[in-house]
Amino acid sequence: MTKFFFIIFLLNLIFLEKAYSFDTTAKQAIVYDYQTKSIIFEKNSKELVSPSSMSKIMTLYYLFKKIKEGEVLLTDQFKVSKKAWKKGGSRMFVNLNSLVSVEDLIRGIIVQSGNDACIVVAEAISGSEEAFADELNILAEEIGLKNSNFKNSTGWPDPEHLMTVEDLLTLTIKTIEDFPEFYHYYSEKEFTYNKIKQINRNPMLFSNLVSDGLKTGHTSLGGYGLVASVVKDDRRVIVILNGLKSSKRRASESEKLAKVAINQYSNIVIADKNEVLKSLNVWNGKKKLLDVVSQEDLIITIPKKIKNQISIFIKHKRPLLAPIKEGQIVAELIVKKKNTEMKIAQFNLHAKDNINKISFFPKIYYNFKYLILGDSIFSE
Numbered sequence: 001m002t003k004f005f006f007i008i009f010l011l012n013l014i015f016l017e018k019a020y021s022f023d024t025t026a027k028q029a030i031v032y033d034y035q036t037k038s039i040i041f042e043k044n045s046k047e048l049v050s051p052s053s054m055s056k057i058m059t060l061y062y063l064f065k066k067i068k069e070g071e072v073l074l075t076d077q078f079k080v081s082k083k084a085w086k087k088g089g090s091r092m093f094v095n096l097n098s099l100v101s102v103e104d105l106i107r108g109i110i111v112q113s114g115n116d117a118c119i120v121v122a123e124a125i126s127g128s129e130e131a132f133a134d135e136l137n138i139l140a141e142e143i144g145l146k147n148s149n150f151k152n153s154t155g156w157p158d159p160e161h162l163m164t165v166e167d168l169l170t171l172t173i174k175t176i177e178d179f180p181e182f183y184h185y186y187s188e189k190e191f192t193y194n195k196i197k198q199i200n201r202n203p204m205l206f207s208n209l210v211s212d213g214l215k216t217g218h219t220s221l222g223g224y225g226l227v228a229s230v231v232k233d234d235r236r237v238i239v240i241l242n243g244l245k246s247s248k249r250r251a252s253e254s255e256k257l258a259k260v261a262i263n264q265y266s267n268i269v270i271a272d273k274n275e276v277l278k279s280l281n282v283w284n285g286k287k288k289l290l291d292v293v294s295q296e297d298l299i300i301t302i303p304k305k306i307k308n309q310i311s312i313f314i315k316h317k318r319p320l321l322a323p324i325k326e327g328q329i330v331a332e333l334i335v336k337k338k339n340t341e342m343k344i345a346q347f348n349l350h351a352k353d354n355i356n357k358i359s360f361f362p363k364i365y366y367n368f369k370y371l372i373l374g375d376s377i378f379s380e
Contacts, residue, residue: 022041022260024043024241024253024256025244025253026225026241026243027049027223027242027244028043028044028045028164028241029042029043029044029165029240029241029242029257030168030240030241031240031258032169032239032240033236033301034176034235035267036267036301038301040261040301042166044165045164045166045169046147046164049165050162051155051162052242053113053154053155053215053216053218054216054225054226054240054242055154055161055163055217056155056215056217057168057214057215057227058136058139060109061171061175062132062139063106063125064182065139065178065179066125067182068178068181072102075103076101078099078105078123079098079099080095080096080097080098080099080120082096083129084119084123085116087116088115089154089156090113091114092105092116093114093116093196094108102121105117106182107185107191108191108193110186110215111189111190111198112191113201113215113216119154121153132153133152133153136150136153143170143171145163145171146164146167147166148163149163155219156219157220157221169238172240183213186215187205187211201247202215202226202228203226203247203251204251204255204258208255209232209255209259210231210232211229211231212229213228214228214229218247222243223244224242224247224249224250225242225244226240226250226254228254228258230261230262232262235262235267237258237262239257241257264305265302265303266301266304267299267300268300268301270312270333271294272294272298273295274295276292276293277292277293278314279292280292280316280320281318281320282321282322282355283320283322284322285321285322285358286355287355290324290352291353292331292349292352293352295327300344309338310336310338310344311335311338312333312336315331315332315334316330317330322355322356322358323354323355323356323357324354325351326350326352327351328351330350331348332346332347332349333347333349334346
């Protein structure tokens with residue numbers, strides 16, 4: 001079955017959140033099922049916050065882009081400036097005026113959260129960290145970040161260096177999709193540079209869950225935050241939270257949210273791509289019946305305890321008038337909880353084939369028949 005899906009459905013967040021005690025002490029959070037493109041839980045996800053070192057994912061995105069486009073090689077060596085060498089906070093511990101390989105800098109940013117490594121990258125690519133930040137803002141708009149503003153390469157506290165949890169999610173998805181060949185760096189648990197061994201601060205890499213990245217963040221302005229990806233079987237769940245009071249609370253809250261999403265929710269197949277879901281009556285067409293299909297696999301994320309309590313309806317206009325083009329949206333598939341009006345998901349359905357109009361005289365006959373029999377001729 002194809003594992004790619006368009007986001008054609010509307011997930012009822014209130015319904016899903018009430019199905020379980022889905023809450024967090026984080027000030028901002030979002031939990032996302034990557035396969036179905038559905039938000040399972042969100043809290044203040046559009047609120048502007050200081051993203052701290054989580055914004056380093058953007059610095060790395062730009063670096064990965066340069067590598068993929070052939071402008072930078074993993075084996076290239078970048079020189080360490082005095083500004084980079086002197087930078088405080090978390091560090092890779094690069095030496096002044098030394099040359100550091102791009103691959104080591106990637107590991108230094110991800111594993112060691114090196115502010116010094118970020119500045120080395122920024123200056124090598126753009127000439128200065130300020131110019132690099134300007135280029136990040138242009139790139140952010142290109143990849144669909146709606147409410148982000150970058151003032152530096154590190155996430156160093158700045159009242160104008162802001163993101164939303166929603167934008168961090170978009171950035172994470174783009175990173176996974178655009179750079180699968182580099183994504184593995186986010187799962188590395190330790191890195192030694194300059195004879196200094198440091199452990200990845202991402203607590204999910206050391207939990208009972210299977211996590212393959214991404215990045216922690218902490219500043220006094222933003223609190224403790226985390227962007228994490230957890231995988232199990234065919235599912236990937238992305239958990240992002242921010243504004244926690246301690247690294248211990250960050251670890252416990254992220255693991256709690258991930259476990260609820262993985263263990264208490266499941267993905268249900270509603271229909272396969274191009275599966276005929278219904279045949280609809282067509283008025284004034286050379287063919288009387290039209291098969292309707294989905295152009296993608298239809299899969300939804302729902303609480304496991306209600307997976308046997310869903311109903312599926314197909315809604316369409318009556319009468320359905322010819323001409324109809326192949327691929328035209330002609331109906332909607334609606335998923336509801338049984339015996340309620342609570343809508344869980346909604347998908348567009350498409351015409352499988354072309355249906356042309358009938359000629360003039362048959363058309364007169366069918367119009368007369370409709371005048372006599374009314375809607376009963378469309379009974380299905």
